[in-house]
Amino acid sequence: MSITPFIEYEDATEEVRSVYQDIMATRGSDWVNNFWKALATQPELLRRTWEGVKFVMSDGALDPLTKEMIYIAVSATNGCNYCTNSHTAGARSKGMTDEMFAELMAVVGMANQTNSLANGFQVAVDEQFKNGGRE
Amino acid sequence: MSITPFIEYEDATEEVRSVYQDIMATRGSDWVNNFWKALATQPELLRRTWEGVKFVMSDGALDPLTKEMIYIAVSATNGCNYCTNSHTAGARSKGMTDEMFAELMAVVGMANQTNSLANGFQVAVDEQFKNGGRE
Amino acid sequence: MSITPFIEYEDATEEVRSVYQDIMATRGSDWVNNFWKALATQPELLRRTWEGVKFVMSDGALDPLTKEMIYIAVSATNGCNYCTNSHTAGARSKGMTDEMFAELMAVVGMANQTNSLANGFQVAVDEQFKNGGRE
Amino acid sequence: MSITPFIEYEDATEEVRSVYQDIMATRGSDWVNNFWKALATQPELLRRTWEGVKFVMSDGALDPLTKEMIYIAVSATNGCNYCTNSHTAGARSKGMTDEMFAELMAVVGMANQTNSLANGFQVAVDEQFKNGGRE
Amino acid sequence: MSITPFIEYEDATEEVRSVYQDIMATRGSDWVNNFWKALATQPELLRRTWEGVKFVMSDGALDPLTKEMIYIAVSATNGCNYCTNSHTAGARSKGMTDEMFAELMAVVGMANQTNSLANGFQVAVDEQFKNGGRE
Amino acid sequence: MSITPFIEYEDATEEVRSVYQDIMATRGSDWVNNFWKALATQPELLRRTWEGVKFVMSDGALDPLTKEMIYIAVSATNGCNYCTNSHTAGARSKGMTDEMFAELMAVVGMANQTNSLANGFQVAVDEQFKNGGRE
Numbered sequence: 001m002s003i004t005p006f007i008e009y010e011d012a013t014e015e016v017r018s019v020y021q022d023i024m025a026t027r028g029s030d031w032v033n034n035f036w037k038a039l040a041t042q043p044e045l046l047r048r049t050w051e052g053v054k055f056v057m058s059d060g061a062l063d064p065l066t067k068e069m070i071y072i073a074v075s076a077t078n079g080c081n082y083c084t085n086s087h088t089a090g091a092r093s094k095g096m097t098d099e100m101f102a103e104l105m106a107v108v109g110m111a112n113q114t115n116s117l118a119n120g121f122q123v124a125v126d127e128q129f130k131n132g133g134r135e
Numbered sequence: 136m137s138i139t140p141f142i143e144y145e146d147a148t149e150e151v152r153s154v155y156q157d158i159m160a161t162r163g164s165d166w167v168n169n170f171w172k173a174l175a176t177q178p179e180l181l182r183r184t185w186e187g188v189k190f191v192m193s194d195g196a197l198d199p200l201t202k203e204m205i206y207i208a209v210s211a212t213n214g215c216n217y218c219t220n221s222h223t224a225g226a227r228s229k230g231m232t233d234e235m236f237a238e239l240m241a242v243v244g245m246a247n248q249t250n251s252l253a254n255g256f257q258v259a260v261d262e263q264f265k266n267g268g269r270e
Numbered sequence: 271m272s273i274t275p276f277i278e279y280e281d282a283t284e285e286v287r288s289v290y291q292d293i294m295a296t297r298g299s300d301w302v303n304n305f306w307k308a309l310a311t312q313p314e315l316l317r318r319t320w321e322g323v324k325f326v327m328s329d330g331a332l333d334p335l336t337k338e339m340i341y342i343a344v345s346a347t348n349g350c351n352y353c354t355n356s357h358t359a360g361a362r363s364k365g366m367t368d369e370m371f372a373e374l375m376a377v378v379g380m381a382n383q384t385n386s387l388a389n390g391f392q393v394a395v396d397e398q399f400k401n402g403g404r405e
Numbered sequence: 406m407s408i409t410p411f412i413e414y415e416d417a418t419e420e421v422r423s424v425y426q427d428i429m430a431t432r433g434s435d436w437v438n439n440f441w442k443a444l445a446t447q448p449e450l451l452r453r454t455w456e457g458v459k460f461v462m463s464d465g466a467l468d469p470l471t472k473e474m475i476y477i478a479v480s481a482t483n484g485c486n487y488c489t490n491s492h493t494a495g496a497r498s499k500g501m502t503d504e505m506f507a508e509l510m511a512v513v514g515m516a517n518q519t520n521s522l523a524n525g526f527q528v529a530v531d532e533q534f535k536n537g538g539r540e
Numbered sequence: 541m542s543i544t545p546f547i548e549y550e551d552a553t554e555e556v557r558s559v560y561q562d563i564m565a566t567r568g569s570d571w572v573n574n575f576w577k578a579l580a581t582q583p584e585l586l587r588r589t590w591e592g593v594k595f596v597m598s599d600g601a602l603d604p605l606t607k608e609m610i611y612i613a614v615s616a617t618n619g620c621n622y623c624t625n626s627h628t629a630g631a632r633s634k635g636m637t638d639e640m641f642a643e644l645m646a647v648v649g650m651a652n653q654t655n656s657l658a659n660g661f662q663v664a665v666d667e668q669f670k671n672g673g674r675e
Numbered sequence: 676m677s678i679t680p681f682i683e684y685e686d687a688t689e690e691v692r693s694v695y696q697d698i699m700a701t702r703g704s705d706w707v708n709n710f711w712k713a714l715a716t717q718p719e720l721l722r723r724t725w726e727g728v729k730f731v732m733s734d735g736a737l738d739p740l741t742k743e744m745i746y747i748a749v750s751a752t753n754g755c756n757y758c759t760n761s762h763t764a765g766a767r768s769k770g771m772t773d774e775m776f777a778e779l780m781a782v783v784g785m786a787n788q789t790n791s792l793a794n795g796f797q798v799a800v801d802e803q804f805k806n807g808g809r810e
Contacts, residue, residue: 001259003358003537004368033264035249038256042372048460049249049379052453056245061234066201067242073208074246074386076660079349079754082253083246084662085260088678089268098679099196101267102717105660107202109724110191111209111218113653114170114184116749118217120616120645121173122624122806124136125220129168131392132236132408133224138628138807139638177642183727184649190723209656211390214484214619219392223408233409237447240390244454248383251479255346255375257354257536266662267678271529273672273763274773303534305519308526312777318592319519319784325588326515331504336471337512343478344516344791349754352523353516355530359538369466371537377472380461381479381488384440384454388487391443394406395490399438401797402506402543403494481795484619489797493543503544507582510795514589518788521614525751525780527671527759541799573804575789578796589789596785601774606741607782613748614786622793623786625800629808639736641807647742650731651749651758654710654724658757661713664676665760669708672776673764 006037016040019047026054033086065094072101073108141172150178154185161189168221200229207236208243276307286310289317296324303356335364342371343378412445420448424455431459438491470499477506478513546577555583559590566594573626605634612641613648682715690718694725701729708761740769747776748783 009020009032019040020032039046057067068091075083088101096104144155144167154175155167174181192202203226210218223236231239279290279302289310290302309316327337338361345353358371366374414425414437424445425437444451462472473496480488493506501509549560549572559580560572579586597607608631615623628641636644684695684707694715695707714721732742743766750758763776771779 001536002256003355003539004256004371005539031263033261034258035253035256038258039252039372041368042376044460045372045376048457049252052245052457053249055449055453056238056241060238061232062204062238062242066204067238069197069201070205070208070239070242071246072660073205074212074243075250076656077209077212078247078250079655079659080250080253081659081662082258082260082264083250084660085264085267085678087246089264092268097196098716101679102714102720103191103195103197103202104205105657106191106717106720107197107205108209108660109653109657110187111206111222112213112656113649114188115210115213115215115218115619116616116652117174117184117645117649118170118215119619119621120612120624120648121137121139121170122621123169123173123217125217126168128166129217129220129224131406132220133227134408134410136806138625138809139641140809174642176638177646179730180642180646183730187723187727190719207390211386214385214389216389216392219390220408233446236409237444237450240387241447241450243390244383244387247386248379250349251346251382252375252379254349254351255342255354255378257351266676269678269680271671272526273674273760274526274776275674301533303531304528305523305526308528309522309777311773312781314595315777315781318595319522322515322588322592323519325584326508326511330508331502332474332508332512336474337508339467339471340475340478340509340512341516343475344482344513345520347479347482348517348520350520350523352528352530352534353520355534355537357516359534362538367466373461373465373467373472374475376461377467377475378479380457381476381492382483384458385480385483385485385488387444387454388440388485391407391409391440393439393443393487395487396438398436399487399490399494401541402490403497404543404545477795481791484790484794486794486797489795490543503581506544507579507585510792511582511585513795514788514792517791518784520754521751521787522780522784524754524756525747525759525783527756542796544796571803573801574798575793575796578798579792589792592785593789596778596781600778601772602744602778602782606744607778609737609741610745610748610779610782611786613745614752614783615790617749617752618787618790620790620793622798622800622804623790625804625807627786629804632808637736643731643735643737643742644745646731647737647745648749650727651746651762652753654728655750655753655755655758657714657724658710658755661677661679661710663709663713663757665757666708668706669757669760669764672760673767 002038004038004041006034007040015043019050023050065091065096068094069104076108077112137173139173139176141169142175151175154182158185200226200231203229204239207239211243212247272308274308274311276304277310285313289320293320335361335366338364339374342374346378347382407443409443409446411439411442421445424452428455470496470501473499474509481513482517542578544578544581546574547580556580559587563590605631605636608634609644616648617652677713679713679716681709681712691715694722698725740766740771743769744779751783752787
């Protein structure tokens with residue numbers, strides 16, 4: 001269920017199928033999750049979003065598991081159920097343990113707490129921290 | 136500047152001073168940043184918040200640098216200027232390079248984008264992802 | 271279901287009924303949606319909120335369909351399921367096609383992405399953009 | 406000022422310069438705004454983000470001015486100062502009047518109000534609105 | 541400074557002046573704050589917003605000071621600098637002490653923390669709490 | 676249901692049981708709600724979060740009912756279903772009437788509206804309101 005009908009593989013155009021195939025190949029899985037089936041209403045939106053996610057989540061200066069945990073942190077902060085569940089599944093498949101998840105959540109909770117405190121107290125940024133401590 | 140006056144070390148009570156000393160000792164620094172000076176209006180709030188941050192950000196199943204980057208992810212999502220700057224400074228002091236920061240931001244941006252897409256399309260969570268993929 | 275009981279037309283006071291009638295008349299429909307039935311617990315809150323919505327969403331410098339799409343943009347950003355579904359239904363009844371919805375979502379997703387990037391990088395506003403480019 | 410140094414055109418690599426040139430050509434302007442100069446720290450992030458914005462904001466089922474106003478709606482909801490100012494400037498350059506801006510804001514304010522009311526009252530989505538009213 | 545020019549009393553139309561007079565009379569003050577001067581660009585938006593605020597913030601089942609503190613709680617959560625400062629000033633003029641403010645902030649911080657934890661852990665609502673515990 | 680398995684009392688360690696007992700004793704109830712059972716995966720996170728909530732929500736300069744309403748205000752603003760329902764139940768058990776809830780929601784809605792307006796118009800803070808009106 002979603003606001004637009006899910007486009008299943010068998011009903012998809014060539015353009016959409018090629019994105020679906022890349023999703024499955026990249027993940028080594030044999031199915032495509034609902035998020036992409038909803039976006040497939042608009043093939044260009046599907047393709048661009050997938051290419052962005054694929055690029056951004058690949059190995060680089062940060063490893064893929066760290067990236068999944070950052071994704072969860074944002075999703076829990078925004079209260080996005082879909083993304084919290086899907087990226088927790090993704091992180092688990094990449095090795096996140098329950099203990100790591102609990103520590104991740106502890107940081108997320110603390111950050112949300114102190115964010116509201118800093119905003120509520122309207123604390124001015126220290127000279128030493130300006131531009132993230134960049135000299 | 137903040138909504139409550141900053142409590143400087145020399146004007147602080149013993150209770151507040153001991154928290155300030157622990158902040159400086161834990162960080163190996165010789166100053167206390169504005170956030171804590173604003174909270175010191177209410178010593179109990181200061182002490183509890185500091186003990187929470189100290190515990191949560193220490194080494195565990197996740198290393199301190201990863202935790203700082205998660206903190207930045209939440210702070211950028213919430214648009215908290217103070218926390219974004221102070222935790223970027225913290226992450227840099229723990230070894231975050233500009234390249235790592237840029238990848239962190241790329242994930243944060245992508246997560247915020249797809250969070251709003253998943254919410255906007257009202258995509259139902261796949262069976263496989265329910266409870267974060269927990270069997 | 272909601273935190274307060276829904277007030278149905280037949281159980282409503284005159285004051286609430288007159289708001290319900292105006293809702294139905296304005297929309298050319300023969301039913302009242304749950305949102306208003308929940309607010310009817312407090313007739314003054316119901317009346318004021320409805321009058322605000324009615325006025326704000328009417329034709330003006332912006333047309334009603336554009337306004338519905340702006341409403342969806344905010345609701346998807348906030349992750350409000352109720353408002354996303356109800357205003358998408360409203361926008362569709364005013365002529366929004368699936369293609370328009372997909373483009374709307376593409377903009378919403380991009381805006382959420384770059385909002386978090388601008389906040390994360392703490393980018394200073396250009397002189398040329400100050401006050402929204404007002405001379 | 407930003408967390409990473411701004412990359413000016415004269416100091417930029419060929420890759421970054423070509424993005425800057427495309428930004429200026431697309432907009433018919435002779436300068437590049439701070440947002441892109443901050444992202445240029447990571448040329449791939451710069452290029453991908455710009456290509457996304459360029460594509461998404463171009464004329465389609467929705468016209469560019471409507472898209473700019475949707476961008477403002479999201480940015481005001483998220484409280485992103487940079488994006489609110491820059492996209493208001495963009496919308497004005499495409500013809501948004503003060504009256505249109507005021508109506509836009511009236512819708513944004515109303516949507517934020519009713520979003521929190523729907524969430525606060527925990528209103529269940531009406532059958533008629535499920536999947537955004539899709540049959 | 542704001543995106544639209546401030547309308548000062550001496551430059552205002554009769555319609556705007558009468559709202560300004562009501563703002564000053566209601567508050568027993570001799571000046572009008574920037575928020576209203578920005579909204580005055582669109583007199584109808586000014587009048588409706590002021591009437592809403594005036595009604596909602598007046599004495600009722602909740603007293604005006606409690607209402608101001610609720611306003612601060614929302615504003616700190618959203619990170620709205622203007623509203624946090626203006627409503628803290630309002631709360632102080634109605635008797636909020638620094639100790640009350642600190643307790644308010646402690647609750648706001650805790651709520652933001654546990655909100656993200658509940659969302660991150662995707663905790664299902666207990667039967668006993670459904671509809672806010674309504675039988 | 677949640678991302679981690681619920682730890683029931685009979686399956687809990689001594690450490691977790693003692694927190695559960697304190698939760699029940701503090702509330703005078705004979706059951707523990709899902710939120711704590713999810714956090715119990717990580718006993719230290721459970722214990723710290725509970726101690727924080729217990730301390731923060733107890734009687735002080737603000738009474739417990741006012742604190743529950745502030746909690747609801749934040750939760751409705753963040754769109755946290757779990758917290759909105761659980762703290763509304765908590766507020767009701769402490770004496771919140773439907774009328775008080777409706778007024779609370781009216782303030783929450785108004786604050787979210789004017790927050791987005793102040794951010795959208797980019798209104799500068801008045802001199803008189805700086806630092807929350809602190810001299």
